[in-house]
Amino acid sequence: MPARRVKPSRYISVDIEADGPIPGPYSMLSLGAAVAGTQDADGFRPADPEEWTFYRxxxxxxDEFVPEALAVSGLDRARLQTEGVEPAVALTEFSTWVREVSVGAQPVMCGYPASYDWTFLYWYLIRFTGESPFGHSGCLDMKTLYAAKAGLPLRAVAKGTMPRHLLSRRRHTHHALDDAVEQAELLANLMAWPGPAGSG
Incomplete structure (x- = not known):
């Protein structure tokens, strides 16, 4: 009996900036995404993370926000009240982009850590478009991926404890697109890394 063909996964690095801890009472203020690569039965192939990107x-x-959360991104809420894209428009554009860059593959959102960004992204997708191109579980957490490969407890993991060669050389700026591109490079490095036992 022939082996069942595995549909490729298209990994899309996503970063969001928000003005509070949870969506609903608080707002997602910016959304950045970059195609990180594709994985199929033959392995992972990285993409140029600057080739296919999205930002809104x-x-x-x-009207609610947490000043400390807002300060992280430096975004101006007053400006976004007048110049920001309506969430329904932005998330519809994002879903269209995800489907366009994922032709022939299943899109998977990835982040470091993914939990915060996924919470906002999934809530916004369902609230403003009624569906998610990632389904309800198409999410990969790079922090968990590293912990599993390194054989470490999850709560022991931080970027500062990772081998430097795994990290992107780009600065983490808290601009959503910059950080999505940075994280795409981290994913490519993690996918290629054999773990501490295989890296000499």
Missing amino acids: ELRPIS
């Missing part, structure tokens, strides 16, 4: 700044959905 969004209009806030409430």
Whole structure:
């Protein structure tokens, strides 16, 4: 009996900036994404993370915000109230882009860590478009991937404890697109890394 053909996964690095800890009461203010690569039965093939990218700044959905969270990105809420893209428009454009760059593959969102960004992204997708191009579970957490390969407890993992050759040489700027591109390079390095036992 022939082996069942595995549909490739198209990994899309996503980073969001928000003005609070959870979506709904608080707002996603920017969304950046970059295609990181493709994995199939033959392995992982990295993409140039600057080749296929997406970026939008969004209009806030409430008046609530946490000043410390807002300060991380440096985004101006007052400006976004007038210049930000309506969430329904931005998320529809994002879904269209994801489907366009994932032709022939299944899109998978990836992040470091993915949990915060996925919470906002999935909530916004369902709230404003009614569906997610990633489904409800198409999410890969790079922090978990590293912990599993390194044989470490998850809570022991931080970027500062990782081997330097795994990290992107780009600065982490808290601009959503910059950070999505940086994370795409981290994923490619993690996918190629055999783990501590195989890296000499």
